[in-house]
Each structure stands twice: as C-alpha cells, then as structure tokens.
Amino acid sequence: MKQATVTDSVELLNRDMSEKNLGGHWQLGLESYLPYPETTVQPCLWKWKDVHESLMRAGEVVSIEQAERRTVRLLNPALKDRQATTHTIQFSFQYVKAGEHARPHRHTAAAFRFILKGSGAYTTVNGQKCVMEEGDLILTPQLTWHDHTNDSGKPIIWLDGLDIPLVQSLQQLLFEPYPKDAQPIEKTSDEVVLFQGSARPSSDPAADFFHYKWSDAQRNLRVLVETASPDRFDGYVLEFCKPMTGGPTMPTIQCALKLLRPGQETEPHRHTSTAIYHAFRGSGSSYVGDQRFDWEAGDSFVVPLWYPHRHLNRAQSEDAILFSMSDTPALKALELYREEPVGQ
Numbered sequence: 001m002k003q004a005t006v007t008d009s010v011e012l013l014n015r016d017m018s019e020k021n022l023g024g025h026w027q028l029g030l031e032s033y034l035p036y037p038e039t040t041v042q043p044c045l046w047k048w049k050d051v052h053e054s055l056m057r058a059g060e061v062v063s064i065e066q067a068e069r070r071t072v073r074l075l076n077p078a079l080k081d082r083q084a085t086t087h088t089i090q091f092s093f094q095y096v097k098a099g100e101h102a103r104p105h106r107h108t109a110a111a112f113r114f115i116l117k118g119s120g121a122y123t124t125v126n127g128q129k130c131v132m133e134e135g136d137l138i139l140t141p142q143l144t145w146h147d148h149t150n151d152s153g154k155p156i157i158w159l160d161g162l163d164i165p166l167v168q169s170l171q172q173l174l175f176e177p178y179p180k181d182a183q184p185i186e187k188t189s190d191e192v193v194l195f196q197g198s199a200r201p202s203s204d205p206a207a208d209f210f211h212y213k214w215s216d217a218q219r220n221l222r223v224l225v226e227t228a229s230p231d232r233f234d235g236y237v238l239e240f241c242k243p244m245t246g247g248p249t250m251p252t253i254q255c256a257l258k259l260l261r262p263g264q265e266t267e268p269h270r271h272t273s274t275a276i277y278h279a280f281r282g283s284g285s286s287y288v289g290d291q292r293f294d295w296e297a298g299d300s301f302v303v304p305l306w307y308p309h310r311h312l313n314r315a316q317s318e319d320a321i322l323f324s325m326s327d328t329p330a331l332k333a334l335e336l337y338r339e340e341p342v343g344q
C-alpha cells in the first residue's frame with residue numbers, strides 16, 4: 001500500500017519560516033527595485049510669511065521654559081509623522097525674545113544656527129561665547145553644551161539645521177540637560193586663534209572653532225565673484241569648511257552659500273545627497289523635478305536626492321544668495337555619493 005506524500009511548496013516554506021522569524025531572498029520582489037535611488041521625500045517650498053507668522057504667534061503663547069526651544073519646524077509632507085524636513089536633515093526657525101534665555105543642554109544630533117534677523121544675542125558653545133550678527137553661522141557639533149542668551153534688548157530669529165532624522169534612524173539619539181541654569185563663559189569666539197605662525201599646535205585647534213562670521217563670508221563671496229568662474233550647477237559656491245583640514249562643516253552636514261548674479265541660471269544636475277535651501281538674499285526660481293519654486297528672501301525649499309534641479313536669479317540688479325544644508329558628508333563617508341548632469 002502506497003503512503004500519502006505531502007508535497008512541499010514555496011507557500012508552505014514561507015509560512016513555516018515566518019513562524020521561526022526567517023525569510024527568503026525569493027520573497028523580496030526584486031522587480032520593485034530601481035536602477036537609481038528612490039526617495040519618499042517630497043520637494044516642498046515654505047514661504048517666509050507662514051513661518052514668520054507661526055513664530056510670532058508662538059512668541060505669544062509658548063514660553064521658552066515650557067518649550068526648551070521656541071522653534072517652528074519645516075515638515076516634509078511625506079514625513080509628517082517623523083517631524084522631519086527630509087529623511088536625514090531638519091530645518092527649524094528659532095525665535096528668542098529680548099531678555100530670554102534658553103537653558104543649556106547637549107545631544108548627539110549635530111546642529112548649527114544661521115542668523116537671519118537681529119543681532120547681539122549669543123550662543124554659548126562649550127563655554128565659548130559666540131555673539132551673533134546676521135549671516136553668521138554658529139556650530140554646535142554633536143555633544144557640545146549649548147545655551148542661548150538674548151540680552152540684546154531686541155528679538156532675534158535664526159535658522160537651526162540638525163541631523164536629527166539621520167541620528168534617529170541610526171538609533172543614536174540622546175539628550176542631556178546641563179546641571180546648572182547657564183554655562184560659565186570661559187572665552188569668546190573672537191579669542192579662538194587658529195593660525196599661530198608655523199608653530200605646530202599640540203591639539204586640534206579647529207576642535208574649538210564654532211563661529212563663521214558673515215563679514216568673512218561676504219568678503220570671500222566678493223573675491224569669488226571677482227576672480228573665479230561659477231560652478232555650472234551651483235553658481236558661486238562658498239562652502240563652510242572645517243579650518244586646517246578643509247573637511248566638511250560637520251561629519252554629517254555640509255553648509256554652503258550659493259550666489260547667483262542677476263539673471264544667472266545654472267544647469268540641471270542631480271546627486272544622491274539631499275539638500276535644504278534658504279533664500280537669504282534676493283529672489284529667484286528653482287526647478288526641482290517637474291516643479292518650479294519661486295522664492296524670495298526668507299523662503300526655504302527641499303531638493304530630495306536624485307531630483308534634477310537648477311536655479312535662476314530672477315532679479316535685474318541684485319545678487320541672490322542661497323544658504324544650503326546637505327547630508328553630503330554622511331553619504332561620502334559611506335561611499336554612496338554620486339552626481340551627474342541631467343540633459344535639458
């Protein structure tokens with residue numbers, strides 16, 4: 001008499017494996033993979049009017065003690081549940097009224113401030129007092145203590161850029177309050193000396209460098225425009241580099257200024273890094289994928305990875321200056337950075 005045989009099948013195997021927390025490569029559906037990287041991040045434009053109005057209202061109804069930081073975040077429509085501007089980086093605007101102090105803390109997320117409106121307030125970074133002027137860039141690299149003091153007598157607004165979404169996806173986010181109400185001030189950023197003749201520094205002098213001044217950036221931009229030819233994809237680019245080494249602004253974040261002369265138009269390209277732009281001066285248009293973003297000073301927009309994009313200064317006589325933040329250093333460190341021109 002013949003024995004009844006149970007024939008095995010892929011479905012049976014999949015089910016039995018699943019119960020044992022196992023899976024097969026055949027279950028992946030390789031046809032859904034593309035020969036280029038795909039992002040869920042959406043191109044998006046935020047108008048200054050909306051950001052500013054929200055900040056002013058927050059100034060009325062949100063206390064700095066309650067909020068820790070009074071910031072308004074740019075949320076990507078595709079990532080609202082993550083409270084993020086892109087999958088790796090985040091832009092916020094911070095409003096500190098006259099007389100306010102945002103208490104010290106530190107975190108593994110790296111951050112910077114780019115000063116937009118107001119001056120004279122300061123951020124203390126690891127005991128170093130950095131007094132703000134419009135257009136200054138102040139870094140608070142990972143795990144540096146920082147608090148903000150506005151004793152200038154007038155309100156101040158700046159841009160915050162952070163790598164929170166990236167650090168979060170690596171499950172490395174941590175936050176620590178400082179044990180006291182304020183950090184003691186040990187020195188000012190003007191006292192940080194990077195170049196001392198040919199003497200070889202005993203420690204990394206750039207480790208103490210947190211403050212890029214607008215007056216220096218502006219002078220360098222002018223030299224660039226007068227002596228160099230523009231990049232065909234980005235115009236005149238001034239990158240905020242780590243002093244001494246010329247490395248990226250921070251390990252995960254590159255900040256830059258991109259200047260377009262009146263009427264200047266760049267050629268389209270795409271890259272595997274993701275960028276957030278903020279129009280600091282002037283007005284223009286950026287084409288991102290099949291969308292056109294018309295921007296004025298104060299507006300911000302996202303260029304998701306691999307989206308073809310180009311920029312145009314629409315003004316007749318005024319330079320346009322875009323501040324940009326990207327995750328390029330993180331991608332380069334992982335050898336995932338690629339870029340290419342895109343045919344028009």
Ligand code: GTQ
Nearest residue numbers: 069071092094146160162
């Ligand atoms: O100013 O310390 O936008 O800790 C997000 C987290 C700003 C800050 C942000 C922060 C800060």
